[in-house]
Amino acid sequence: MLQSTKGLPLDVRLSAYLDGEVNEAERKELEQLVARDDEARRVFDMLQAGNAFGNKAFEEFLHDPVPLSLVRRIKQGPGVNPKTERVVTATPRQAKQRLWPRALAASAALLLVGGSTGFIIGKTGNDDDQPLKMAAARTWLDDIADYHRIYARQTAEHLVEVPASAGGKIEGWLASNVGVNFALPDLSDKGLTFEGARLLVATGKPVAQLMYKDQDGDVFAICFLKSTPGSTDGKMTESMRDDIAMISWQKAGASYVVVGPSSDASLHELATAVSTAI
Known part of the structure; x- marks a missing residue:
């Protein structure tokens, strides 16, 4: 209680x-x-x-x-x-x-x-x-987990900073602030609806956050920031922060992570789809 x-x-x-x-x-x-x-x-x-x-x-x-x-x-x-x-x-x-x-x-x-x-x-x-x-012992993933834990509880009008209705403007806005070009992943075939985006700060760097919801109301996020130039390591690493599961990887000078409930068994499959689409 x-x-x-x-x-x-x-x-x-x-x-x-x-x-x-x-x-x-x-x-x-x-x-x-x-x-x-x-x-x-x-x-x-x-x-x-x-x-x-x-x-x-x-x-x-x-x-x-x-x-x-x-x-x-x-x-x-x-x-x-x-x-x-x-x-x-x-x-x-x-x-x-x-x-x-x-x-x-x-x-x-x-x-x-x-x-x-x-x-x-x-x-x-x-x-x-x-x-x-x-x-200094904290990583950007620790900061992202803290953000997700707070924002995932918000109601629809406070869940994101820029709503999905802004369309293509989101890509230009985040790319110019984060320094990473990307394509907005369509995850409707995974049962996820795009809700909008936020701009975060983790370990002193700007981070893009794309927010999605499933039919049960669970919130999933895709976050990325600019990393070491020339990095092409696509190996995925899975970690947990209590009730939050995270799958992260690096690709083409950027670091990515997909965040979702630890109870979701298909998070790795979702991360694989995101790494291809983004």
Whole structure:
């Protein structure tokens, strides 16, 4: 059951938000607070960095990869039979607990991470560099996952920045800002309807985001940014961020990723179609 965090410290409230343990009204309130308040954004970034730090340490402890198909079977229940099995390293989510123990644990973890990293960084630079150096461990895919988690919850009028009705103008707008020429993929044969586009920023670079919806209302995204010139590596890599699955690849000086629900067994097939069409 979702609990109210009103009256609790800001870091506790934001930690509960990151864990998906706040109700819809508080979620919107906290998102607006982070968007307009610099201090709230700083605390939010620190909590995200702490999560990334802890997740990375735990992933290194796990030696045996978890088949993505097994994760999907657990999420969907009996009867799931993906066509292919792809192995990825996924961090198992712990069982939901009451807010107070989780909040106290989150605060303790934040103090531990902040203290230890501050001690290490203090030997080589001043305290002002700490957030930047902690964030350096994040990749553009981490930023994209965070964006997707927020935007996928929006209603139709807020889902995209430029609606699909803008047509061909979207291609010119994104190409000029991102520096990557592309063709807008028609994924209607995959059961997806194009909703529109957004311009994002990940690891300091402009990123194009194309948004699609299926008949069940699930949101899928195609994101890309300019990468190392001459890169032609088309090998696809699949990864997970909790309930979000991502398939990424590089091609002709650009990096691409298809984002969707981790329960979708056809995401790899969708990414293959996108890599050909885009």
